[in-house]
Amino acid sequence: MDEFFAMSGYAEYVWPSLALAVGALLLNVWLARRAVALAERDARRRLETTS
Amino acid sequence: MGWAWFHRFGSPPWIYGFSRRWAPWFGGLAALGILVALYGGLVLAPADYQQKDAFRIVYVHAPSAMLSLAIYATMAIAAAVGLIWRIKVAHAAAAACAPIGAWFTAVTLGTGMLWGKPMWGTYWAWDPRLTSELVLLFLYFGYMGLRAAIEDPQKADKASAVLAVVGVVNVPIIRFSVDWWNSLHQPATRLLGESDMDWAMKWPLLLMFLAFMLYFGAVMLVRLRAELLRRERNASWVREVLRG
Numbered sequence: 001m002d003e004f005f006a007m008s009g010y011a012e013y014v015w016p017s018l019a020l021a022v023g024a025l026l027l028n029v030w031l032a033r034r035a036v037a038l039a040e041r042d043a044r045r046r047l048e049t050t051s
Numbered sequence: 052m053g054w055a056w057f058h059r060f061g062s063p064p065w066i067y068g069f070s071r072r073w074a075p076w077f078g079g080l081a082a083l084g085i086l087v088a089l090y091g092g093l094v095l096a097p098a099d100y101q102q103k104d105a106f107r108i109v110y111v112h113a114p115s116a117m118l119s120l121a122i123y124a125t126m127a128i129a130a131a132v133g134l135i136w137r138i139k140v141a142h143a144a145a146a147a148c149a150p151i152g153a154w155f156t157a158v159t160l161g162t163g164m165l166w167g168k169p170m171w172g173t174y175w176a177w178d179p180r181l182t183s184e185l186v187l188l189f190l191y192f193g194y195m196g197l198r199a200a201i202e203d204p205q206k207a208d209k210a211s212a213v214l215a216v217v218g219v220v221n222v223p224i225i226r227f228s229v230d231w232w233n234s235l236h237q238p239a240t241r242l243l244g245e246s247d248m249d250w251a252m253k254w255p256l257l258l259m260f261l262a263f264m265l266y267f268g269a270v271m272l273v274r275l276r277a278e279l280l281r282r283e284r285n286a287s288w289v290r291e292v293l294r295g
């Protein structure tokens with residue numbers, strides 16, 4: 001297990017790369033869902049004030 | 052078969068429903084594919100005889116780089132369709148692509164730097180491949196900045212679409228930079244056809260490419276929904292969607 005995490009001495013490059021990529025994958029899902037939630041909230045508000 | 056299918060893509064309520072139905076499937080398959088490919092790439096694939104375990108950065112670097120280019124091409128095509136046929140959904144699709152593309156360009160540059168340091172001895176060099184990828188990041192920023200700066204949505208669509216279409220010239224430059232000029236960067240990873248890559252190393256990469264494309268499909272469809280709601284907030288279909 002230690003050997004796996006050591007990445008034959010390249011741990012300081014391999015793990016931050018993975019963290020960056022996986023972080024961006026998760027963040028983009030969150031950002032997209034938040035954009036929809038905000039747009040829905042605005043559209044709903046508009047609907048309530050106009051009807 | 053006529054052109055009915057094509058016209059459906061121009062219909063905001065149809066696209067909105069399509070996104071709600073299919074984005075979860077794309078996203079679920081992408082998540083599964085990414086997890087399996089990560090296991091294959093980090094655990095099952097043997098270490099490279101030259102680069103040892105540092106080569107494993109390829110499993111996130113190359114798919115991110117592919118996305119950074121594929122998303123730009125998608126954005127430019129959508130923008131061109133929007134300009135030529137004046138289709139609102141196409142402009143919305145182009146706008147939905149930009150932030151995702153910018154993120155994956157940043158991931159490409161970041162993981163590339165982390166790979167360059169141990170292999171080339173430097174995080175950054177003004178090399179054709181690296182420089183043109185950096186220009187891609189600025190093109191995404193320029194596109195988003197231009198949209199944000201123009202108040203009128205139709206004018207913003209038009210102006211930003213022109214920028215997206217003109218900037219597409221950078222895509223083949225990035226793609227072929229390693230063939231046209233002397234570059235520090237290794238040539239493109241050959242995956243299909245004749246390839247010198249061992250199958251145990253190759254399948255996780257192939258799977259990761261596929262999963263990243265599905266991921267982009269899912270996230271882009273969700274962002275497109277937000278774009279459509281913002282543009283069409285006075286339309287009757289939006290009322291029905293929000294009540295239903």
